[in-house]
Amino acid sequence: MLMENKAENKAVFDAESAKEVVKELRDSFVTGKTKSHRWRVTQLKAMLKMLDENEPQIVAALRDDLSKPEFESSLYEIQMLKNSCRLALKEMNHWMMPEKAKTSLTTFPSSAEIVSEPLGVVLVISAWNYPFLLSLDPVVGAISAGNAIVLKPSEMAPASSSLIAKLVADYLDSSCIKVVEGAVPETSALLEQKWDKILYTGNGRVARIVMAAAAKHLTPVVLELGGKSPVIVDSNINLKVATRRIIAGKWGCNNGQACISPDYIITTKDYATKLVDSFKCELERFYGKDPLESKDLSRIVNSNHFDRLSKLMDEEKVSSKIVHGGQRNEKNLQIAPTIFLDVPVNSLIMKEEIFGPLLPIITVDKVEQSFDLIHSSGGKPLAAYLFTNNKKLKRKFVETVSAGGLVVNDTAVHLAIHSLPFGGVGESGMGSYHGKFSFDAFSHKKAVLYRGFAGDAFLRYPPYTPGKLTLLQALLSGSIVGIIRALLGWFWA
Numbered sequence: 432m433l434m435e436n437k438a439e440n441k442a443v444f445d446a447e448s449a450k451e452v453v454k455e456l457r458d459s460f461v462t463g464k465t466k467s468h469r470w471r472v473t474q475l476k477a478m479l480k481m482l483d484e485n486e487p488q489i490v491a492a493l494r495d496d497l498s499k500p501e502f503e504s505s506l507y508e509i510q511m512l513k514n515s516c517r518l519a520l521k522e523m524n525h526w527m528m529p530e531k532a533k534t535s536l537t538t539f540p541s542s543a544e545i546v547s548e549p550l551g552v553v554l555v556i557s558a559w560n561y562p563f564l565l566s567l568d569p570v571v572g573a574i575s576a577g578n579a580i581v582l583k584p585s586e587m588a589p590a591s592s593s594l595i596a597k598l599v600a601d602y603l604d605s606s607c608i609k610v611v612e613g614a615v616p617e618t619s620a621l622l623e624q625k626w627d628k629i630l631y632t633g634n635g636r637v638a639r640i641v642m643a644a645a646a647k648h649l650t651p652v653v654l655e656l657g658g659k660s661p662v663i664v665d666s667n668i669n670l671k672v673a674t675r676r677i678i679a680g681k682w683g684c685n686n687g688q689a690c691i692s693p694d695y696i697i698t699t700k701d702y703a704t705k706l707v708d709s710f711k712c713e714l715e716r717f718y719g720k721d722p723l724e725s726k727d728l729s730r731i732v733n734s735n736h737f738d739r740l741s742k743l744m745d746e747e748k749v750s751s752k753i754v755h756g757g758q759r760n761e762k763n764l765q766i767a768p769t770i771f772l773d774v775p776v777n778s779l780i781m782k783e784e785i786f787g788p789l790l791p792i793i794t795v796d797k798v799e800q801s802f803d804l805i806h807s808s809g810g811k812p813l814a815a816y817l818f819t820n821n822k823k824l825k826r827k828f829v830e831t832v833s834a835g836g837l838v839v840n841d842t843a844v845h846l847a848i849h850s851l852p853f854g855g856v857g858e859s860g861m862g863s864y865h866g867k868f869s870f871d872a873f874s875h876k877k878a879v880l881y882r883g884f885a886g887d888a889f890l891r892y893p894p895y896t897p898g899k900l901t902l903l904q905a906l907l908s909g910s911i912v913g914i915i916r917a918l919l920g921w922f923w924a
Contacts, residue, residue: 460552512571515866518849538880554581555630557583562584562585562592576869587733588732653864663697663816664697674712674713682788686729730763748778769788781793812855891903
């Protein structure tokens with residue numbers, strides 16, 4: 432009976448609830464509270480304090496959700512968030528300053544500037560694989576731009592979601608920043624509302640739902656998705672370093688459950704055996720002879736994803752291609768780092784984003800053929816990687832491969848460079864954030880032109896004449912010679 436009463440008393444978050452949340456935030460926003468530099472600084476400092484004082488709890492939540500190693504939790508989630516906060520605190524005053532813009536003879540005398548203003552009330556829908564980083568990093572940008580915010584963490588990382596909701600309520604301004612927990616019904620209720628921007632991190636299927644909902648209100652979106660991120664491995668490189676860097680970007684990033692994780696490798700037939708041998712050596716060095724016993728590998732997030740990955744591994748034309756790994760523990764949701772050699776390009780594992788610890792190697796006769804293979808996949812990945820010492824190959828890689836971001840001779844590290852935009856293209860997403868790009872993502876760039884009452888040109892006013900038209904055309908073209916000719920023609924007329 433007590434359990435029934437608890438169930439009855441549990442608040443239901445529906446469209447009406449979402450409407451109330453948005454109204455409360457919009458009421459706070461219109462007061463101008465979030466626009467002040469002081470409020471933005473206060474919130475970012477509070478977030479830094481929140482991360483400093485609760486690191487053990489954050490690490491524990493990530494361990495509960497993903498068995499994520501403390502090293503990865505502290506470095507790739509907490510420290511990167513702190514870096515985002517510190518950068519915003521250091522640069523925000525500069526970001527907020529109006530940017531001077533050039534004017535022309537058309538409006539002489541005049542001055543112009545571009546003013547960054549907050550968009551209003553924004554929605555951030557986060558992913559489960561990096562539940563703290565991917566939830567709060569966009570929030571740093573939204574705060575620094577002066578917005579009111581609703582954050583919807585992923586229900587697939589319940590311990591992290593619950594902790595985020597508690598910490599945000601305890602440390603940040605609850606009149607302007609709110610967390611809504613839940614699953615599909617709660618997300619659907621939020622998407623029914625009118626937002627001034629939505630940032631969604633996740634998969635393409637849900638992204639289409641988000642975009643369709645946003646279209647009803649003409650709400651702009653940032654979509655951070657994924658795709659099959661390729662790694663091209665040339666010969667005549669430092670193979671040991673290359674292998675280690677691929678391992679770090681693949682299994683060292685949440686055991687492959689990362690949007691920028693290497694999805695497959697392309698190398699030459701002649702080099703493939705050396706590459707596989709190097710992987711075997713380094714993987715054993717990092718994770719031991721039985722990687723399922725390693726404390727440095729995350730587990731698969733849930734049974735659905737475990738089954739999905741198992742299906743990719745067990746496909747008849749793929750299962751025989753395993754050259755390393757393949758161990759599984761369904762009870763503990765563990766899959767060891769697994770390498771496949773020469774899987775068919777029409778296999779399931781090559782048709783969808785893997786998002787897990789499986790790494791196929793495709794071979795070609797010449798490394799230059801890798802570009803055609805990437806193009807034939809039909810998608811534009813979130814990231815693409817190349818290992819080579821060949822300058823010509825580097826140039827061709829940058830010129831021909833379309834992806835959210837490119838890295839030469841490493842993997843995943845571009846995520847840590849705040850001066851670079853992070854975002855996708857095509858199927859891998861739209862829009863970008865990180866550093867000032869986060870500030871810009873949640874700002875409207877307002878054009879402002881200042882004029883006095885001097886220099887009022889009679890040319891723009893009726894009655895219209897051929898002479899006025901000729902002179903105005905010359906002024907608009909910016910051609911000094913044209914202006915002189917027009918004036919001389921007017922004078923001689």
